[in-house]
Amino acid sequence: xLWFVGLGxxxxxxxxxxxxxxxxxxxxxxxxNFTSPIEKSNLTKIKKLVKGEFKIGKRWMxxxxxxxxxxxxxxxxxxxxxxxxxxxxxHIELRTRAIQEKIKTQTIHAASSLTxxxxxxGLHYYKxxxxxxxxxxxxxxxxxxxxxxxxxxxxNHTILLLEYNQDEKFFLEPKKxxxxxxxxxxEQKRKVxxxxxxxxxxxxxxxxxxxxxxxxxxxxxxxxFGKPPHTIIIPGKLHxxxxxxxxVLAKCYDKPFDNSSKIKKISTQMIEKYVPIIKKxxxxxxxxxxNSKEFQVVLENAELYIQDAEKFLEEGKDEVAILSxxxxxxxxxALRMAKGFEPKM
Numbered sequence: 309x310l311w312f313v314g315l316g317x318x319x320x321x322x323x324x325x326x327x328x329x330x331x332x333x334x335x336x337x338x339x340x341n342f343t344s345p346i347e348k349s350n351l352t353k354i355k356k357l358v359k360g361e362f363k364i365g366k367r368w369m370x371x372x373x374x375x376x377x378x379x380x381x382x383x384x385x386x387x388x389x390x391x392x393x394x395x396x397x398x399h400i401e402l403r404t405r406a407i408q409e410k411i412k413t414q415t416i417h418a419a420s421s422l423t424x425x426x427x428x429x430g431l432h433y434y435k436x437x438x439x440x441x442x443x444x445x446x447x448x449x450x451x452x453x454x455x456x457x458x459x460x461x462x463x464n465h466t467i468l469l470l471e472y473n474q475d476e477k478f479f480l481e482p483k484k485x486x487x488x489x490x491x492x493x494x495e496q497k498r499k500v501x502x503x504x505x506x507x508x509x510x511x512x513x514x515x516x517x518x519x520x521x522x523x524x525x526x527x528x529x530x531x532x533f534g535k536p537p538h539t540i541i542i543p544g545k546l547h548x549x550x551x552x553x554x555x556v557l558a559k560c561y562d563k564p565f566d567n568s569s570k571i572k573k574i575s576t577q578m579i580e581k582y583v584p585i586i587k588k589x590x591x592x593x594x595x596x597x598x599n600s601k602e603f604q605v606v607l608e609n610a611e612l613y614i615q616d617a618e619k620f621l622e623e624g625k626d627e628v629a630i631l632s633x634x635x636x637x638x639x640x641x642a643l644r645m646a647k648g649f650e651p652k653m
Contacts, residue, residue, distance in 0.1 A: 310380035310406050312393040314418030317514025319346070319390060320353035327416055331357045335383035338365035338376060340399075344390040344421075344537060345472060345479065354388070373402045380411045392420040422467065425510045425539055429520055430553025435544065437464030442485050442540075443471045444478070449492040456489075456542055457500045463545035463568045470538055479536035482509045486525050498577065499570065501525075501542075506565055508541040508558065509533055522554060523561030531561075544568045575626035579617055579633060586614060586637050593643045603643065610639040 311330060316322035331337055337358045339346070342365075355362055365387060369375060379385050393399050393415060406413050426433045437459030440452050452468070459466040470480040489501040503526040511519045511533050521531055543550075545568040554564050572580075590610050597603045613636035620629035641651040 309384050309412045309414065310376070310403070311384075311386040311414050311416065312399055312403060313386055313388050313416040314392045314420075315354075315388060315390050316418035317391065317421060317424055319350040320357070321350075322418070322514075323357070324416065324418070328357060330386060330416070331388075332359045333384065334358070334360050334386045336361045336363065336379050337386045337388055338363050338369070340365040340370055340387060340389040340396070342367035342370070342472075346390070360384075367398075370398050370402060373405060376402065377406055377409060377411060380406060381409070391422075392417050395420050395422060419514070421513050421537075421539070425467065425513050425541070426465075428513055428518070428557065429508055429510060429522075429541060430557045431465055431541070431543065431550050432547060435464050435547075437462060437466055437544070439467045439469065441469040441471060442480060442488065444480055444484070449488050450496070453489070453492040453496055453498075453500060457498055457571065460500070460542065460544045460567050461571050461573065465544050466542040468540040468542065470536070470540065472537065479538070482533055482538050482540055483529065485540055486529070489525070498574065499572070506543060506562065506567055508543065508554070509538055510541065511536070511538045513537075513539070520558040521561065522558045522564065527561035542567060573626065575630055576621060579621050579629055582633050582637065583614060583617060586610075586633065586640055589640045589644070590614070590636075593640060593647070593649070596647050597643065603646075606639055606643060610636045610643070613639065 311334070313327055313330065315327075331354075337360060339351070339354060339362070365376070370387070376385060376387065387393070387399065387402070389396065389399065394417075403413050422439070423433065426436060438455050440455045442449070442452055456466045468485065470482070470485060472479050486507075489505075490503065493499075493501045504524050506523065507525055507528065508520065508522040509528065509531075512535065517534070519534060521528065521533070543564070543566075545566050546554075546564055551564040554560065590607070594607055597607060613632045617629045617632035617636065620626075620632060644651055
């Protein structure tokens with residue numbers, strides 16, 4: 309038998325009577341410690357509850373899973389973790405393997421920091437978009453950047469989990485994450501994140517010393533967030549009840565505002581960028597074809613494609629709008645090349 313058991317938000321202090329009895333009866337208890345840091349005092353409390361064999365389940369051990377599954381075939385085994393056991397995809401995969409190997413599984417669910425954070429900040433949980441983890445290595449920020457973009461564009465909130473490495477005792481600081489956002493913006497240039505972006509930093513949710521602060525990134529750059537774990541939330545479109553709750557539940561350095569209002573679709577950005585450029589190029593090249601009647605149809609078509617692009621964008625037909633401006637650009641380039649000029653773009 310293999311039990312997947314959640315400790316909830318406060319570790320041993322929030323343990324249920326059912327879990328306490330299970331820990332006393334289990335032959336082997338693995339305490340998973342790679343999804344959240346565990347204080348020594350809490351580790352001692354958990355050890356005292358276990359009557360059988362007690363082991364720390366490091367990432368490699370849980371991911372490999374062979375030892376846990378082998379013991380589960382003949383013993384009563386518990387995999388213990390903070391929060392809810394199935395927030396970690398590794399645990400779901402292990403349970404799937406256990407069932408495939410004809411091992412019985414049971415679960416004791418508990419409160420998760422993910423659901424708790426949203427409520428503690430006063431936000432509406434149904435407005436949470438795709439959740440993403442920020443790693444310390446910069447290349448991963450492209451995915452993070454476009455996740456924020458897609459969520460905020462849809463008016464949704466983005467929960468950003470910060471990397472925790474148990475072996476290196478490393479937890480990514482919010483300030484370093486902010487710097488990474490701004491670096492990603494310099495590279496991608498989609499106007500998704502700036503020093504004026506409104507963010508929420510939730511620290512140690514569920515613990516007695518939890519802290520929630522909010523404001524522009526520029527306003528939080530000198531803030532001391534204290535010990536981890538920390539989670540960053542970038543709000544999308546805030547309902548007035550969310551704004552009102554946030555002002556009460558968090559220390560707000562700035563009045564909450566809507567990040568979504570500043571975000572534009574990539575198609576809109578492209579049309580806004582290229583239409584003026586192509587219009588200018590068309591006007592410049594038209595003067596070279598004043599006496600060439602055979603090219604007037606081409607000039608007219610280029611103008612019509614530009615107009616179509618703007619019209620289709622207004623109608624929400626983004627793909628057709630991009631195609632139209634692309635056709636206009638192609639005609640203008642052809643006219644320029646016919647006169648021996650280099651294409652503009």
